[in-house]
Amino acid sequence: MSNGNKEVLTGHQVVANAMRQVEPDVVAAYPITPQSEIVEYFSQYVADGKVDSEVITVESEHSAMSACVGSAAAGARTMTATASQGLALMMEIVYIAASMRTPIVMAVANRALSGPINIHCDHSDSMAARDSGVIQLYGEDAQEAYEFTLMAQRLAESEDVLLPVMVTLDGFTLTHTAQVAELLPDRAVSDFVGEYDARYPLLDVENPTTQGPFDMPDYYFEHKLQQVDAMDNVPDRFLQVQEEFNDLSGGSYDGLFETYKMDDADYAVIILGSTAGTAKVVVDELREEGKKVGLLKPWLFRPFPAEEIKDVLLDKEAVAVLDRSLSFGSSGPLYLEVSSALSGEDTKPRLYNYTYGLGGRDIKEDQIAEVFEDLENPDLEDKMRYIGARQ
Amino acid sequence: MASLETLAKREEKKRKFESGHSLCSGCGLPIAVRTILNSTDGPVVASNATGCLEVATSRFPTSAWNIPWIHNAFENAAATISGAESAYRSMKKKGKIDKDVNFLAFAGDGGTYDIGFQSLSGALERGHDFTYVTLDNGAYMNTGIQRSSATPKGASTTTAPAGEEKYGKQEKRKNLTEIVAAHEIPYVGQASISHLQDLADKAEKAIHRDGPAFLNVLSTCQLGWRIPPKDSVKVAQKGVDTCFWPLYEVDEGEHNITYEPKEKLPIKEWLEPQKRFAALFKTGNEEVIEEIQEDVDEDWEKLQAKAS
Amino acid sequence: MAEFELKKYDEIPIGGVITGGATPELNKTGDWRSERPIWDEDTCIQCLQCWVNCPDASFEISEEEIQGIDYEHCKGCGICAEICPVDAITMKPEGEGSEDE
Numbered sequence: 001m002s003n004g005n006k007e008v009l010t011g012h013q014v015v016a017n018a019m020r021q022v023e024p025d026v027v028a029a030y031p032i033t034p035q036s037e038i039v040e041y042f043s044q045y046v047a048d049g050k051v052d053s054e055v056i057t058v059e060s061e062h063s064a065m066s067a068c069v070g071s072a073a074a075g076a077r078t079m080t081a082t083a084s085q086g087l088a089l090m091m092e093i094v095y096i097a098a099s100m101r102t103p104i105v106m107a108v109a110n111r112a113l114s115g116p117i118n119i120h121c122d123h124s125d126s127m128a129a130r131d132s133g134v135i136q137l138y139g140e141d142a143q144e145a146y147e148f149t150l151m152a153q154r155l156a157e158s159e160d161v162l163l164p165v166m167v168t169l170d171g172f173t174l175t176h177t178a179q180v181a182e183l184l185p186d187r188a189v190s191d192f193v194g195e196y197d198a199r200y201p202l203l204d205v206e207n208p209t210t211q212g213p214f215d216m217p218d219y220y221f222e223h224k225l226q227q228v229d230a231m232d233n234v235p236d237r238f239l240q241v242q243e244e245f246n247d248l249s250g251g252s253y254d255g256l257f258e259t260y261k262m263d264d265a266d267y268a269v270i271i272l273g274s275t276a277g278t279a280k281v282v283v284d285e286l287r288e289e290g291k292k293v294g295l296l297k298p299w300l301f302r303p304f305p306a307e308e309i310k311d312v313l314l315d316k317e318a319v320a321v322l323d324r325s326l327s328f329g330s331s332g333p334l335y336l337e338v339s340s341a342l343s344g345e346d347t348k349p350r351l352y353n354y355t356y357g358l359g360g361r362d363i364k365e366d367q368i369a370e371v372f373e374d375l376e377n378p379d380l381e382d383k384m385r386y387i388g389a390r391q
Numbered sequence: 392m393a394s395l396e397t398l399a400k401r402e403e404k405k406r407k408f409e410s411g412h413s414l415c416s417g418c419g420l421p422i423a424v425r426t427i428l429n430s431t432d433g434p435v436v437a438s439n440a441t442g443c444l445e446v447a448t449s450r451f452p453t454s455a456w457n458i459p460w461i462h463n464a465f466e467n468a469a470a471t472i473s474g475a476e477s478a479y480r481s482m483k484k485k486g487k488i489d490k491d492v493n494f495l496a497f498a499g500d501g502g503t504y505d506i507g508f509q510s511l512s513g514a515l516e517r518g519h520d521f522t523y524v525t526l527d528n529g530a531y532m533n534t535g536i537q538r539s540s541a542t543p544k545g546a547s548t549t550t551a552p553a554g555e556e557k558y559g560k561q562e563k564r565k566n567l568t569e570i571v572a573a574h575e576i577p578y579v580g581q582a583s584i585s586h587l588q589d590l591a592d593k594a595e596k597a598i599h600r601d602g603p604a605f606l607n608v609l610s611t612c613q614l615g616w617r618i619p620p621k622d623s624v625k626v627a628q629k630g631v632d633t634c635f636w637p638l639y640e641v642d643e644g645e646h647n648i649t650y651e652p653k654e655k656l657p658i659k660e661w662l663e664p665q666k667r668f669a670a671l672f673k674t675g676n677e678e679v680i681e682e683i684q685e686d687v688d689e690d691w692e693k694l695q696a697k698a699s
Numbered sequence: 700m701a702e703f704e705l706k707k708y709d710e711i712p713i714g715g716v717i718t719g720g721a722t723p724e725l726n727k728t729g730d731w732r733s734e735r736p737i738w739d740e741d742t743c744i745q746c747l748q749c750w751v752n753c754p755d756a757s758f759e760i761s762e763e764e765i766q767g768i769d770y771e772h773c774k775g776c777g778i779c780a781e782i783c784p785v786d787a788i789t790m791k792p793e794g795e796g797s798e799d800e
Contacts, residue, residue, distance in 0.1 A: 025481040028474060054481040056473060059513030066467035066510065070438065070474025073461055076482055078474075096463055101714035162713065200716045202459045203479055203488060205434035210717035212462035213449035222708035223451075223715050229708070395747045399763040402756075410756045410772035411723035416731055417776035421754040450726075452703055452711065457720040587751050621777030621790075624752055 009181045011174035014142045015081065015107045015167075016041030018149035020051045021189035022105075025076035028056035028067035032086040033119045034171035035109040039081055061086035065093035065104075072102035073211050075201025077153075080104065083171060084111035084125045091129060097164045098133025098227060100212055103156035103196075104164040106134075107149065110273065110324075111171040112359040120360020121171040123272060124325040127333045133227050135165040135234055136302040138272040140258075142179045145169040147245065147253075148299070150184070153193045154241045160233040162199065170274040172360065184249060192248055231303045238300060256305035257298040259312060261287060265294030266317040267375040268349075270309075270338060272298055272324065275356070275363055279322075282368040293372050298334075306341035313342065316349040318375035322368075322387075324357045331384065352380065356387040363387060392592040398429040405457065407435070412455035413447040417620025419584040419610035419627065420444045420526050421455075424497065426587045427524060427606070428458065430594035436475055437461070437495040440468035440502035443533040443612075444526065466506040468496040469514035469523055476519045493598050494521035500541035501531040504567050515574040515603045522597040522604040525567065528612035536615040540565040543635070544683055546667045548615070553670035558679055563686055571605045572641040578604040579641040580649075584611060585628035589638055589649055596642070609636045617666030626664050633661040634691040639698065646697040655691070658684045702727075723772060728755065732775030734790040738768055742787035749779035749788060 009017070015038045019027065029039040045051045056071075058064045061082050072078040082090060087108055097104055108126050112118040126136060137152060139145035145167060152165035169175060184192075200209045215223060235256055242253035258276075261283050262268060271279050276297040286293045296312060298305065313319055321339075323332025330336065335353035342348045354371060356363045367387050374380055393401075407428040414421055420443060428435065436459040439445045445462045448455035463471040472494050482488045498507055503525040511523060530548050531537040538551040538560055547559035572579045578600045580593035590608060597604035609630055611623040618626050630636040631650065635658060638650035659680060662668040671680050703725050712718055738749075743765060750758040750765060757773035759766045780788040 025485070025487075026474065026477050028477070052481075052485060054477040056477050056517065058470060058473075059509060059516075063467060063470035063473075063510050063513055066463055066470035067474030067477065069463050070461065070471035070476075071478040072474075074436075074475040074478035074482075075487075076478030078478070092464060093467065099715065100463075200712065200714070200718065202436055202461055202475055203482070203492065205436065205459060205490060205492060207718070208457055208459045208720050210449050210454035210456050210460050210720075211715065213451040213454070213715050213717055214446045214462075215451050215715065218705055219451045219711075222706070222711065225708035226711075226713050230713070395751055396763045399747055399750060399760055403760055403763070406721070406756065408756065409721035409723045410769060411721070411726035411728060412755075413726065413728065414754060416754075416774035417778060418754050421756070422752055425756060426751060449717070451715060452706075452717055453722045453725045454717045455721050455723075584752075619777075621781045623754075623776065624778050624782055 006180055006182050008178045009142060010176055010178050011142045011145055011169050012037035012176070013041055014146035014181050014183070015149055015169065016045065017183055018146050019079055020045045021186050022079070022150065022153050022193050023051050023190065024053050024079040026054045026056065026071040026078045027080060028058050028064045028071065029080045029082065030058050030061045030064045030086060032061070032083050034111055034175045035081050035083040035086065035107065037175070038107055038109070061090040062093060065090035065097060068104045069093060069097050069100060069102050072104050073100060073202045075198035075203050077196040078104050079106065081107035081109070083109040084113055087125045087129060088113060091132065094129055094132045094134060094164070099223065101162040101230070102164060103162050105149065105152045105156055106164065106166050108166050108168045109171045109175045110168050118359040121173055122324045122358045122360070126166060126168045127325040129166065130302055130333060133163065134302065135163055137165065137167050137299055138301055139167065139169050139174070140274055140276045140297060142174055142181045145174060146181055146183065147249070147251065150189060150192065151241045151245050155234065155238055157196050158237045161230050161237055163230050168273065173274045188248055192245065234303050235300070235305060256300040256308055257296055260295040260297065262294035262296060262312055264292055266292040267372055268294045268296055268313065268316050268319045269368065269371055270296045270298070270319065270321045270334060272301065272334060275322065275324070278363065278365055279368050282365050282372070286369065286372055291372065304337045306337065309338065310341040310345070313349055314345060314347065318350040318352070320352045320354055320371045320375055322354045322356050322371070326355060326358070350380070352382060354385045354387050361388050392595060393430060395588065398426065398591055401429045401432060407458050409455045409457060411453065413450065414443060415614060417613045417623040419528065419612065419623055422584045422587070423526055423590065423608045423610050426591050427594040430591040431493060431598045433491060433493060435493045435495050435598070437497060438463065438468045438472040438475065440498035440507055441465035442499040442502055444497055444499070446533060465502055467510045468498045468502060468507060469511040472496040472521050473514040473517065473519045476521050495598070496521060496523045498525055499532070500525060500527040500529060501539045504540045504565050512574065515571065515576050518602050520602055522606065524606045524608060526608050526610040528610045528615060530615050532612045532615045541567065544686070545662065545671045545679055547670055558670040558676050568607045575644060576603040576605060577601065577643055580606045581637065581639050582606060583609040583627050583631050583636055583638060585624050585631055586638055586650060593640060615667065618664055622664065629656065629661040629664065632656045633658050633687065635661050635687055637691060637694055639694060646694065648694065648698045658687050727771045728774050729771045732773060732793055734775045734777060734792055735770065736768060736773065736775065736777065736779050736788045737791055738765065739787045742785055744785050746784060748782050748784065752778050752782050754778065
C-alpha cells in the first residue's frame with residue numbers, strides 16, 4: 001500500500017468510506033446492531049454533500065433488499081448493509097436479487113442469529129445465505145473489509161458475473177474496533193470502479209423489459225443454470241480484479257484464499273474472518289517452537305474454491321476446520337466444503353471439525369494452540385468439538 | 392380529464408397492456424390495468440406484486456407488458472417501486488437520465504391489505520413519487536380464494552368457508568382506503584371497474600400528482616365471487632350502487648364523493664348475484680344481511696359527513 | 700395456449716428478463732372461447748364501452764372507432780354484449796355464425 005493515507009478507523013468507518021468512494025446511486029438500509037454505524041456514517045457523508053447518493057431509509061430489511069432490487073434493476077449502482085436478523089428478514093429477496101442478476105454490493109456485519117437474541121459475532125447469519133446465489137467474501141480485518149468492498153463492486157458488475165456480492169466483517173471485533181487502515185485516494189477508487197452500465201435497465205422506457213417473470217417447469221431450470229454459469233465465472237474474475245486492484249494499491253492479493261506459512265506445514269487450521277488474525281499469532285508462536293503449522297483463510301466462500309484448497313491441503317498430515325456457525329444435525333458449513341473438496345482422494349489429511357465463537361464467545365490463542373496440539377495425535381477421534389463451551 | 396376517445400387514441404398509438412395474457416375470461420383486473428395505463432400519455436414503469444395479474448401476464452418468455460415492468464415478490468411491490476423511483480431521481484440528478492417517467496405499483500388485496508401493508512405504509516411515508524394501485528377482488532384468488540382482510544363479511548372463501556355452523560367470513564373488511572388516507576398523502580382514490588371514466592380520471596390525477604398517490608379499485612373475480620364472466624362489470628356496478636364500494640377521492644386531504652347513486656340500492660342487490668354470499672340467504676341468516684346493511688349505511692353516512 | 704420454442708440456458712437473456720415488450724403472438728387465447736361475440740356495425744353507436752370494458756383488449760379500433768374483434772385473443776367472456784347500450788353485440792356459440800367473422 002503506497003498511494004493512500006494511513007488512518008485509525010473502525011470497520012464501520014472503512015466500509016462507509018468505501019461506499020462513499022464508490023458513490024452508489026442508491027443505498028437502501030435499515031438499522032441493526034452491529035451494522036448501523038456503516039449507514040449512519042454514510043448518511044452523514046450524504047448530508048454533508050461528500051457523496052451524491054439517494055439513501056432510502058426503509059421500514060425493514062425486507063424492504064431494504066426489495067428497494068435495492070428495484071433500484072439495481074432500474075440501472076442504478078446500489079448498495080446496502082445489514083446483519084443477523086436483518087439478513088434473515090431480507091433472505092427471501094436476497095435469493096431474488098441473485099436470480100434477477102442485480103449486482104448489489106452489501107456489507108454484512110456478522111452477528112449471531114436469534115434465538116436467544118444475541119448481538120455478538122458469529123457467522124450464522126451469512127452462512128444462512130450461502131445457498132442464495134450471492135458471492136461471499138470474508139474479511140479478516142478492516143483493511144480487507146475496505147478493499148473487498150471496492151473489489152466487490154467490480155466483481156458484481158463483471159459482464160459474465162452480474163451477481164450480488166456480500167462482504168462480511170465480524171461484528172464488534174471488526175466493526176467497532178479502531179484499527180490502522182489505509183484508504184485509497186477518492187479519485188483512484190472512482191477510476192477503479194468506473195461507471196455501471198446495466199444490461200437491461202428497467203428505466204429504458206424506449207426498450208421496455210419484463211423483469212422477474214413467472215417461470216413454469218419449462219424454463220426455471222435454465223434460469224438456474226445461468227446462475228451456475230455466472231458463479232463459475234467468479235474465481236477468474238476475482239483474480240483479475242485483484243490484479244487490477246494491486247496495481248492501484250500496491251497490494252499483493254493473488255488468490256481466492258490466503259495461506260499463512262502453509263508451504264511446509266504438516267498441520268493446518270482453516271478459519272474465516274477475524275479469528276484468522278489470532279490464529280496467525282499462534283502459528284508464529286508454534287513455528288518458533290519448531291512446529292510445522294500453518295493457516296488457510298478463505299476470502300471467497302461462495303463460490304467455494306474447492307479445487308484450489310484441495311491442492312494446498314492434500315500433502316498435510318492433519319487439518320482442523322474451525323466453524324463459527326452450526327448446521328444442526330450436520331457438520332459445520334466450512335467443514336462440509338473442505339471435506340467435500342477432499343473427498344475421492346486416496347491420500348489426504350485427517351480432517352477435524354471444531355465449532356467456536358458462537359454468539360460472540362471469545363476464542364483465545366491458547367485454545368487455537370490446543371487445536372494444533374490435537375492435530376498431532378494420530379488417534380484423535382473424529383467428532384465435533386466445541387471450543388470454550390461449558391459441556 | 393381524458394375522454395374515452397382520448398384513451399382510445401392513446402391505445403391506438405401504443406398498446407401498453409396487450410392481449411395474450413392468461414387472466415380468466417371476464418376477469419376485472421386487465422380492465423382496470425388498461426384504463427389506468429391509458430390515463431397517461433407519458434412513459435410509466437410499473438412494479439407488480441405476486442398474484443393473478445403477475446403470473447398471468449409474465450409467463451416466461453411471454454409478456455403482456457409494453458411498459459417496463461418488474462415483479463419482485465408478494466409483499467414488496469411498494470418497496471420495489473420505491474427503489475426504482477429513487478434510482479430514477481438519483482440518476483436524473485446526475486444527468487444519467489433525461490426523460491420524465493412516472494411510477495406505478497400494482498398489487499391485489501392480499502398483497503396490499505395483508506402481506507404488503509408494511510411495505511406500502513413505509514413507501515407512502517417516505518414520499519416517493521409513485522401511484523400504488525390495489526386491485527381489490529376481496530380474497531387471495533391466485534392461490535385459491537382464501538380469506539384476506541379485504542374479504543367482505545359474509546363471503547365464503549376456502550379458508551373461511553360457509554358450513555353447517557358458519558356462513559363464511561364473520562368479520563367486517565378492513566377500510567384500507569381510509570387507512571391510506573390517514574398517511575396524509577397528496578391523493579387517494581377509490582374506484583371500480585364498473586366506472587371506467589371515473590377510474591381514468593382518478594388515475595390521471597394520481598399519476599400526475601407529485602408524491603405518493605393511491606388507488607383502491609374494486610375488481611371482479613368471477614371464480615371467487617361465483618358469478619358468470621359476462622356479469623363481471625355489472626356486479627361491480629351493484630357494489631357501487633349499494634354504497635358497499637363508494638366512489639370517492641381524498642384530494643389533498645379533502646374527501647369528495649365522485650359518484651352518487653341515483654338511488655342507493657339495498658345491499659341484497661350486491662350480495663344476491665354472488666354465490667360466495669349464498670349462505671346469507673339461508674333461513675336463519677337474515678340478521679347477518681341486516682348487520683351488513685347497517686355497516687354499509689353507517690360507513691356511507693360517515694363518508695358523506697367527511698365529504699360535506 | 701402459449702406456444703414458443705424452448706431455448707437453451709445460454710440462448711435467453713439472463714435474469715429472467717423478457718426483452719422486446721409484449722408477445723401477444725405467443726399466447727393466442729381465442730381458443731378458450733365457447734361463445735363468440737358478433738359485432739353489428741350498423742347498430743353500433745361507437746360509444747367505445749365494449750372497447751374500454753374488454754379484459755382482453757380485443758376490440759380493434761382505428762381513429763377511435765370500433766373496426767372489429769380480434770378473435771385470436773377474445774376469450775368470449777361476454778362482458779361486451781352485456782354492457783353494450785344498443786345491443787350491437789350478440790354472443791353465439793362457437794361454430795355457429797362464424798361466417799360473420
